[in-house]
Amino acid sequence: MYAERASRLTGAVVWTTVPDGTGTGRVLPDGCMDLLWNEGRLLVAGPDTRAYLTGGADGRWAGVRFFPGTAPALLGVPAHALRDRRADLADLWPAREVRRLAARIDAAPDPARALEDLALSRAADAGPPDPLTHRIVTALAEGRPVARTADELGLGARALHRRSLAAFGYGPKTLARVLRLRRALALARTGVPLAETAARTGYADQAHLTRDVRALTGLPPTELLR
Template sequence: MSDRAVTLIDRGDYWLVQARPHPALRPFLRAYDGYWERDTVPSRMRTLPTRSVVVIINFGPPLRLAVPDPGTGDRDYASLAAGMYDGHGMYAHPGGQRGVHLDLTPLGAYTLLGVPMARLTNAAAELPELLGPAAALLVERLAGTPSWAARFDLLDAFLLRRLEAGPRPDPEVARAWRLLLGSAGRVPVAEIAADVGWSRRHLAHRFHEQAGLPPKVMARVLRFERAVGLARHGRALADVAAACGYYDQAHLNREFRALSGCSPTELLGGQLEPQRTATLAESL
């Protein structure tokens, strides 16, 4: 029997199970949560750009994901990895969802998934497409394991093997990511390139390949993510614009429309679909 501590949270229409990943995984894996819905109620949700690569290990019916890449279209997925986005998409499911939701850092995803993250830019893929037959076996074993503590132990063991065997990002790319993340996207790319000793062009190529977005676009996503968070906590939009490095509120409004497909008022006021707008990382 596992002695892992887990926390069970009643969210009304679904249960959430939280546990801390193995210490060796924490630099690569922001969080993972188990979940299951009480009722079979269909749901649709707008997804927004975020700093995470999302992996969903699904024990329930397939879910439908529309990604920002206009050439991809809607597609049903069993278990999936969704890469870095620079636009909005749509997530829908028939209800009765059960599974595990993981938030990976972009460079953690590069190592744990073992593929260039540029392959998943504005896109998603079934886990077996990325991890091979081991992914299907993992889903089967997790679904058949009776306790959540044992499930998280099993997941840790799988991810630790992936961590040992996976590729490592360039130190320069890792440094660039830390600078972008630490400044919430406000450090100029030219300054980052000078810091790591690469040309802007070489940095853009290597960073895009390993993190999933070019540094300039990643900075834009990080600024937007921070702006959404501040605005949701009640900050005035003019103050949010200043805090996040936008020229003015009009600039912030344009960025919201470009990245979320709607205005700040629509997004934050729930005028699109009441209470059903979130980052993909918050959507389960």
């Protein structure tokens, strides 16, 4: 069973799940990175460019899903270093410190809250997030073209690309595709027909929507929405 709630860390989400072992899960790209706990292990989920399949994930899981672009400052590693990866936190931080933190979370009455406390502590040490990162996400999430976004932010195309790689793990065009996918799926789940969804979320037509959804998730929209 999966459950989530808003985090005390601005823009983040805390989630928990216990896989039932009956099939493969599918985590869709969302521009985010997650700090994960799984029965004594601490991991980091990097930014995905395609659906991540979760078959065989045993035991309890908890995670903090950070707002896009905010995790690298907390974790101390650029996002592109973890693109399409699930990495042990001990690969990024001193192993002794990670073991201590994992033991503390294991012993907590609520591991998800203890994991959130760890994220909050790291955020306090890292300081406030770069406001430009939030502006990039906001502009692209609203469907503005990448070139227009760069102009509005006073950045050249190369500077925007460099910032995006470090903050999101991929360039602004890929981030825009991922955020458009999220907008389209959210709209389609309300019952809006796919042709209208495509028109309202910036796709050329329904066929374009179908191709992009399949490329990013591995499934056509009709099957994914089921």
